[in-house]
Amino acid sequence: MKKFQTFLFLIIITVSGCKNEVKIYEATPENLHLGSKIYASSEFNCKNCHGIDYKGNTSEAKELKEKGIPVTDFTGPIPPEKTPLDYFKVISVGTNRTLDGDYNYHAYYNLTDSAKWALANFLYSLGQEPKTKEEIQKRKQALQSAIQEIESIYKNNRKWYLGENTPSQQREKSRPLQEMLQNTNFKLAQxxxxxxxxxxxxxxxxxxxxxxxxxxxxxxxxxxxxxxxxxEGVQGAANINVLDESRYEPIKNISRRKSAFVSISxxxxxxxxxxxxxxxxxxxxxxxxxxxxxxxxxxxxxxx
Ligand code: HEC
Ligand code: HEC
Incomplete structure (x- = not known):
């Protein structure tokens, strides 16, 4: 909780000019809750690799590990120089290790910035606090410069374009859906x-x-x-809001959606x-x- 307070505190200092405006990159309880819901219902199947326990222990993660690419355990200690901004960037453009040929499977272009911030802050919130004095100091500095970078971008832009994440008008048109489906083994009924x-x-x-x-x-x-x-039932994210309270759990006193694979029988x-x-x-x-x-x-x- 302390870490959040530090993060929130920094944001409060830096944006104290405009008191009532909640920023999409703030780790407010509402944003963390939203992040947990997006993760739980992720169309992009974060859970396939990162798991419903956030530990990166799934069978897909094990395959990646064998190839020398360990999947992050979000519940472990976070290096003090790392911030939610780093998480935001990894969700936006991936890393060198999440490249598959030229294609970066970890670049979630379709997510809005607010969804990516909600995810980044939520996942960051699951990590362990830094322990030593030096680490705490390092974390503080990292958060400070992250906030500066974030603010300088959002001062002039509504959306943060990173790397390949070019504005849609400038992107190459994708092939027709039918053509793409023909090139896959996708069999809906099975x-x-x-x-x-x-x-x-x-x-x-x-x-x-x-x-x-x-x-x-x-x-x-x-x-x-x-x-x-x-x-006959359906599978997917649309169902997430109707689930009862038992499917929520508090983590560090903030209500989060329990992570699960969602379908309606x-x-x-x-x-x-x-x-x-x-x-x-x-x-x-x-x-x-x-x-x-x-x-x-x-x-x-x-x-x-
Ligand atoms: C195909 C497997 C896979 C999927 C699906 C996946 N990830 Fe990852 N993720 C990884 C791997 C592997 C890494 C570690 C990359 C590295 O070390 O460079 C990672 C790293 C991250 C990190 C950075 C953690 C850190 O320590 O810096 C974040 C944040 C993250 N993933 C969020 C997500 C979110 C959110 C989704 C869904 C929208 C998602 N991931 C889906 C495999 C996956
Ligand atoms: C936003 C999604 C949503 C909508 C809209 C919705 N339901 Fe449901 N319904 C659910 C979920 C989730 C369950 C719990 C069942 C599950 O987990 O598979 C459920 C359960 C039920 C059950 C109990 C099923 C069983 O076998 O125990 C009935 C009956 C039902 N709904 C009828 C309706 C009717 C009638 C409507 C329209 C008036 C409706 N539902 C609208 C999501 C929805």
Whole structure:
């Protein structure tokens, strides 16, 4: 916690001219919480290498280690000269060791600066404090010059372009998606643990939708993005906000999203009861007849 206080303290000194403005690079509790959520739901699968325990012990990490590229253990001691800015840069452009030929697999161009700062500050917060006096002094100086560098960039730019991270207008256009998919071994139906509906089933559901318009509209507009067209479930980040408190844990007194692989399993016909749905989803305020329409519709599509 002390380290954060130091970092926050430095930021407070340097930005005391504009008191109420929260900067994206500040390690505020909100930003740390956000970082934990982005990590937990990472589309970019930070977890594949860095692990859900942040220790870099996954099988993919072991393969990298065998090639002489150890994956950082975020919970270990951080060298005193290292700052969240270093983490931000590694997330933005990677390092020499994360090069795969010409391609740097660790350059997350698609993440916004605020997402990268949230991740950088969150992951940095998991590390151990420096112990000796000299180390503490070194850390302090490193943080100070990091803040100077950060401020000088954001004074003139909304986004920090680093290395290959050129503005999108100037980037080479990528190939059409179809062409890229043809060059991969990507097989959707086999890659994902949830069921993929076949054409016949989808056709059937569309027919049912025409017969049960009210119920189907409620489902499509409120439930389908998470539960799938036919209640088959989905995988991905969209689900992260609905998870209950038990999926959060405090680290150093700040609430963080527990890191996990996220997917929503298929709906079972037995769970389609008003009380059961309201228990998992207390925030839906439908009228009695809307609930009835929705439940009737769900029972029908799940039965078929
Ligand atoms: C394919 C494996 C892999 C994935 C996926 C991956 N990393 Fe890394 N990461 C590494 C390796 C290897 C290193 C160490 C690089 C080095 O030592 O030069 C590293 C280093 C880092 C560092 C720097 C730590 C330090 O000590 O300086 C940060 C921060 C980081 N990763 C964050 C992320 C985030 C955030 C994501 C997801 C958006 C991610 N990583 C995804 C393999 C990975
Ligand atoms: C933002 C995502 C999201 C939306 C939108 C959503 N759900 Fe869910 N739902 C979940 C998650 C997450 C669970 C927990 C199940 C899990 O972990 O697989 C769940 C669980 C359920 C369950 C219990 C499933 C079981 O087998 O125990 C039912 C029933 C359900 N939802 C119905 C609905 C209905 C009806 C709607 C629309 C009114 C809806 N959900 C909207 C994410 C969502």
């Amino acid at each position: 890659e994902y643990p949830y069921k993929i509906l076949n054409e016949q089933k989808i056709q059937k559901i569309l027919e049912i939708q025409n017969q049960y318009i009210e119920g189907s509209l409620i489902y499509v507009n409120n439930c389908q993005s998470c539960h799938g067209i036919g209640g 298929s709906l079972s016909i037995d769970s389609i009861k008003l009380e059961a749905i309201q228990k998992v989803h207390p925030d839906y305020y439908f009228t009695e007849s809307q609930w009835n329409d929705l439940i009737q519709y769900l029972k029908i599509i799940l039965e078929k």
